[in-house]
Amino acid sequence: MENVDYIIVGDGYASLFFAHQLIKNNKSFVVFSEEKESASRVSAGIINPVVLKKFTTFWKAQEQIDFLKETLKEIEKYTGQNYLIDAPIHRIFHDENEQQLWLKKSSNDELVHFLDQNFTHLDLAQNDFNSGKVNQSARLDVKGFFVGLFDFLENHKHLLKEKFNYSDINTSDHTYKNYQYKNILFCEGMGVKNNPFFSEIPVNPNKGHHIKVKLSQTLPENITIKKKHFLFPIDDERYFYGGTYDREQLHHEIDSSAVEQLTNGLKEFYPEDFSVEEVNFGFRPTVKDRRPIIGRHHKHHDMYVFNGLGARGILNGCYFSRSLYDYIEKGIPLHQEIALERFTS
Structure with a gap:
């Protein structure tokens, strides 16, 4: 024993x-x-202190970000690897109203350290109203x-x-x-x-799909682009795009409607050709x-x-x-x- x-x-x-x-x-x-x-x-593997639909934050966001960085440094000491990827989120704005809302909330005490007040125009992406950078955001090398x-x-x-x-x-x-x-x-x-x-x-299960795609023209920077979903590089050729949220279609199979949602979402801001190389899904355990x-x-x-x-x-x-x-x-x-x-x- x-x-x-x-x-x-x-x-x-x-x-x-x-x-x-x-x-x-x-x-x-x-x-x-x-x-x-x-x-x-x-x-x-998104590390994000901001709810990007409403430009709000959440309970203990700063404490969680700080503790994660500290913890990953501790883990690095015994695995020999740094799993934190410095690739900040850039949220594409839909219109001028979103720009103004971002600026207004960026002066809020809870958000001042997260919402960058300087907007960015992204190359090779349709972003007529530019994008806002989420400071302290990053990714984990999952x-x-x-x-x-x-x-x-x-x-x-x-x-x-x-x-x-x-x-x-x-x-x-x-x-x-x-x-x-x-x-x-x-x-x-x-x-x-x-x-x-x-x-x-x-x-309760929340089913999430993501796709791995091959872009005909790669994006120039290692950043994470967010409009409806997140897009970022995972290797020299492929990109991750996702994920969806579904509380109804809970069978253990790929949903064609979710794949269609993702491909249409990517087309909204990526104007060049791309091919879907892989589809994955998982069930997040969520609480009311x-x-x-x-x-x-x-x-x-x-x-x-x-x-x-x-x-x-x-x-x-x-x-x-x-x-x-x-x-x-x-x-x-x-x-x-x-x-x-x-x-x-």
Whole structure:
């Protein structure tokens, strides 16, 4: 029997950022990964402090941005890789009214550090009303992040590439197969619906498609362009464009209507020819109040859940991993806006 401080079930942003907290604090743990294409692994990796439909920000945006940069520097020390891509978002304006709204909100205390007051005209893109730059925005190298973290976990015997079987948990003895555990953390995204301990938490699937395209004329800068969706380069030839939001068509197949939506959206501002090389989709776990769900099982006090990260999986997963660690290890209460108890009490 092997003793571990933690068993982590799941392999998305919640799991890996919490694993980082354990690495920092010299805790023993194993991560169970089915190696599926989760919503995290096919995500765009956008790091964005602004809601670009309304030019507003969100709860703890600056704190989350700062903490992510700090965390990625810590991760770089043991993986040897920097996964932060300095490629700021440029939001194409639809008309003069959006320009004026941007300028008005850029003087707001919450947005002054995010909305650049100097507009930019983008080459090779239709942007008659120019674009606004989102300061402190960036991207995560999603593929590099998962490859690097998984390699580290595997090399240090923290990774188990197998399906977790709930029926093998012995809640009385605190064992799972040949592991004696202190805590189990479930970070399963929409997979939580199959979890007998936390299946009732109110997370809802939001299906997101993106396409990988080959542009006939490449864009001159490594930036992220946003109009309806995000466009940015992923290698020397291909670009990422996405993603959609769909709460209705939840089957596990590609939706032709979503692909059409994406191709039409790209045509709105990219006037040259392009070809669709690949289509992917995933199911984001979302919550009605747009806050993560974090907490302890009401009966089994060594079981925890970390879910509902939504479209801001990177920022939410990174920032609230520390909140969860401090809750478990130091007894620091969770903020009521993220606590599981807001739905169960």
